[in-house]
Amino acid sequence: MPNDNPADSAVSNTETTATAPEFLLSEQLPDLAELLPAALQPGWQLIAQHSLLAALLIIFIAYLFAVACRSLLVNLLGRLTSFTQSAIDDAILHDLRRPVFVSVFFFGVSLAVMVAKLPVGTSVLINLLVSLIVASWMGAAVRISSLLLDAFSGDHRFKFVETRTVPLFDLTSKLLIIMIGSYMLLMIWGINPIGWLASAGIAGLAIGFAAKDTLANLFSGFFIVADAPYKIGDYINLDSGERGKVCAIGLRSTRLLTRDDVEITIPNGVIANAKIINESGGTETLRIRIVVGVAYGSDVDQVVNLLIQVGRDNPDLSNDPEPKVRMRGFGASSLDFNLMGWITRPEDRGRISHDLYMAIYKTFAENHIEIPYAKQDLYIKEWPTQE
Structure with a gap:
């Protein structure tokens, strides 16, 4: 039956309001309490009653744990890499320090934000922290991919990548990393990437018509790098009359250094459709x-x-x-x-x-051997008579 007494209703509402935060806190943080030893659980229950204090404690512990993980990564793995002669593993280890620290610390800050029970902006802060973690790993992945390409294309015992294809693999790997990272960022913020892809397709058509020459040079640069009709240091002749030493091969253009020490920049789209005579591409002579x-x-x-x-x-x-x-x-x-x-x-x-x-x-x-040259002999049949 419904309660007709206003006083009883007020008391009931007051009790519900007073106990609601404690009930919600116990519902949100059962796992955190279970992770602690039994001797520390009473102290955590006391701290958990004050959300801001609990959040600050989590941030402090997360910072200590992040520093410990970074030190463990440097000390333990650093000792292992010291046994190798290559400096690539040391550079990769150095690039991993920042994302490991950022991941551990910002994850702890995210837990602290959830515990703090902020009135507004909780989801935005958590999304921002997770986005920073993804961005940190994207930057590290880009740097590590460049290091691996240098290692696989250098003058080592095992050479997996040809030097001429390094720009192609470098651009491709960076594009893949950026695409995967961008997709993860969109998913974190709850943005459906399908609509963006459809819009990008329409915009891509318009950009393609507006920048067809630039795109033609880019695609030609890919084919030149893959097919390798010439390489840096070769002397080439084009049917348009240019001749010189190839000093740089880019994705948009190729630069030649002529015998007059003048650098000529030729779009790759022009070279892709030209007849190329590579004087250095045959035998050694x-x-x-x-x-x-x-x-x-x-x-x-x-x-x-x-x-x-x-x-x-x-x-x-x-x-x-x-x-x-x-x-x-x-x-x-x-x-x-x-x-x-x-x-x-x-x-x-x-x-x-x-x-x-x-x-x-x-x-x-x-040796008195005559080299012929153009000459004319003049024979006068008779001299004119004078009157």
């Missing part, structure tokens, strides 16, 4: 060809011997294979010969050709 013409009536055997001797006397030409001479044809006013030699550095092509041309000219002059 590169053949150069010196075209020489001698006058008709010259001793061809003597010409061949002299050209071979010029090639052998040049210290920049390789002895294996040796210089060779070939007669290529009968020209309009000359007998055409080719002196072919092999060099090891493509950048020396111009200087070596200069030395060979100088030596050939001097040798032919000493």
